[in-house]
Amino acid sequence: MNAGPRNWAGNIAFAARTVVRPRTFAELQDIVRRSDKVRVLGSGHSFNTIADTDDTLVILSDLERRIKVNPAARTVSVDGGATYADLAPVLYAAGFALPNVASLPNITIAGAVVTATHGSGDANRNLAAAVSGIKLVTANGEILSLSRGDTDFDGAVVSLGALGVLCELTLDIVPSFHVRQNVYLDLPIATVVENFDALMSRAYSVSLFTRWQGATIDQIWVKALGSAGEPPVDVLGARAATRACHPIPDMDGTNCTAQFGVAGPWHERLFHFAIGNTASAGAELQSEFFVRRADAPAAIAALHAAQEQFSGALFISEMRSVAADTLWLSSAYEQDTIGFHFTWRPDWEPAIAAVKAVEAALAPFDPRPHWAKLFTLPPAVVETRFQRISDFRNLAQRLDPAGKFRNRFVTDLLFS
Ligand SMILES: Cc1cc2nc3c(=O)[nH]c(=O)nc-3n(C[C@H](O)[C@H](O)[C@H](O)COP(=O)(O)OP(=O)(O)OC[C@H]3O[C@@H](n4cnc5c(N)ncnc54)[C@H](O)[C@@H]3O)c2cc1C
Structure with missing residues (x-):
């Protein structure tokens, strides 16, 4: 049995021959200098082998917090x-x-x-x-x-x-800044599609949660600036929740940050899950795909049409908006995007079949995958979705010609 570290979800047992925990930058530099291959393990919240290595795995949790x-x-x-x-x-x-x-x-x-x-x-x-x-x-x-x-x-x-x-x-x-968080329940998907821009732009941060069952979005999480005034009693007809909600409808909302429109510090509202509390389901898998903002209503309609092919594997799905940036491998590189996130039940084969169904439904919109979550898109397709991959390859060849920091995941995806 492999007694080494696993990821948070437990689906990856890291294959590292050596696990090291440097306490100083000097120790870290020495480890890197002496190792043939190095990867860092952060808090292990990724769902694929992005952090894995069969050589030296560096964990930085013992570094002095600065x-x-x-x-x-x-x-x-x-x-x-x-x-x-x-x-x-x-x-x-x-x-x-x-x-x-x-x-x-x-x-x-x-x-x-x-x-x-x-x-x-x-x-x-x-x-x-x-x-x-x-x-x-x-x-x-x-x-x-x-x-x-x-x-x-x-x-x-x-x-x-x-x-x-x-x-x-x-x-x-x-x-x-202060934030007020309110959750609203049950909005028809047709209303979401027709009013998508108005819905997502109504507050500082808006998330839509759905199990892709039937024809409604289950929950709308609205995080408004404290200065934005009193929250509305409904959102396009969706009613305000009267109990603390969890993104996964049957789970305990008390693990989540404060709701019901009570203004409070940014870090006690912007996270869905409160500091120190259990996040999400725990035993789960995740995927996420990003489409151009303008394509989101059509992408929602496409997922709705295909929902029977993947909803059985799902705990919950979330839609979020992300503004464009200029970072080469960013999922929002040079385009405003909508992320379609999926929290899958922890059963590998049904989850992967569901991932493929989602990828097929979103294919007309050229989705970019989340690097840290599960996807089956082949490298040749991923290459077409991130326009700067070849520039990134050149940068990596220049900074790390021997590939010390490249693991199987990165090599297969970006360098094969
Ligand atoms: C419950 C849950 C909720 C999540 N929510 C969100 C969300 O809201 N939005 C979202 O986009 N994603 C979300 N994720 C995904 C998560 O943000 C990513 O997996 C992220 O990479 C996790 O950080 P980590 O410290 O666990 O990194 P790890 O999974 O440990 O590592 C990820 C990558 O970072 C590299 N790395 C880590 N530290 C360093 C370092 N110091 N130097 C160089 N490389 C390093 C690793 O080598 C690896 O390649 C969620 C995941 C879970 C489990």
Whole structure:
């Protein structure tokens, strides 16, 4: 039995021969210098083998936590092992906020950034777009610093971990703000399709949750700025929830951030799952596909038409909006996007059959897959979806000619 680390979902047993936990940057640099092949394991919240290696797996959780707020520059610098749960309370105490976060706080900032992890909001870009500087331990153990505006920067942020070990990131921050969260129930899919832009743009962050059963969206999560005034009693006829909701309808909403429109700190509302609480179902698999914002109503109609082919494998599905950015391997590279997320039941074969059904339904819209979740699109198709893959390959060849940081996942997907 493999007693080594597994991912959060438990579906991947990492094959690493050596697992190391450096406590200082110097130790980390020495490990990288001496190893033939290196991957970093963040908090292990990815669902595929993106973090895997059969050689040296580096875990940065024992690095001294370094969180340095620079109020004048409106930035914060964090070490490569820090999580959003580490960062958010410190930022809040200093009077600052991140522009946006993912659904859960317990993921490393580095792991989220290199996979283009995102939240929702028409004006909110994915989390990597908040990065203004990185420090990368490269193949020879030296530290390379890159800042926004440098030639290689847009290629190096969403890196799939293939350029080196991120030991420090600098993020843009904004003045702290309050958010009110309200959940509304049962909106006909036809109403969603007809009013999609109005629905998604009605607040700072909007998520639509559905099991793709019948003809309704189950829940609309509306996260409005505290300054936006009292929340409406209904949304296009969808009624306000009267009990704390969980994205998966049968699960306990008390693990989630506060609802019912009570204004509170950004980090106690923007995550769906509260700091310190269990996120999502736990035993599950996930996939996500991104389409151009303008194609979203047609994509919803296509998924609705095909729903019987995949809804049996589903716990819940979520739609979120992500604004365009300029990061080469970002799922929102140069296009405003809608992400169609799927939380699958933890049964591999039905889940993969369902992933294929979703990929087929979305094929007319050229979806980009989420790097950290499950997809079956072949590399040749993925190549057509991310226009800058060949530029990224050239960057990787230049920074890491021997492929020290490339694992099977990255090689098969981007270098085969
Ligand atoms: C319950 C749940 C909810 C989720 N919600 C969202 C969501 O709201 N939005 C979304 O977009 N995604 C979401 N995800 C996916 C998640 O954000 C990604 O899997 C993300 O990569 C997790 O970060 P991690 O620290 O666990 O990274 P890991 O899974 O450990 O690693 C991911 C990648 O990052 C690399 N990496 C990690 N640290 C470093 C480093 N210091 N230097 C270089 N490379 C590094 C790894 O090598 C690997 O390639 C969710 C996942 C789960 C399980």
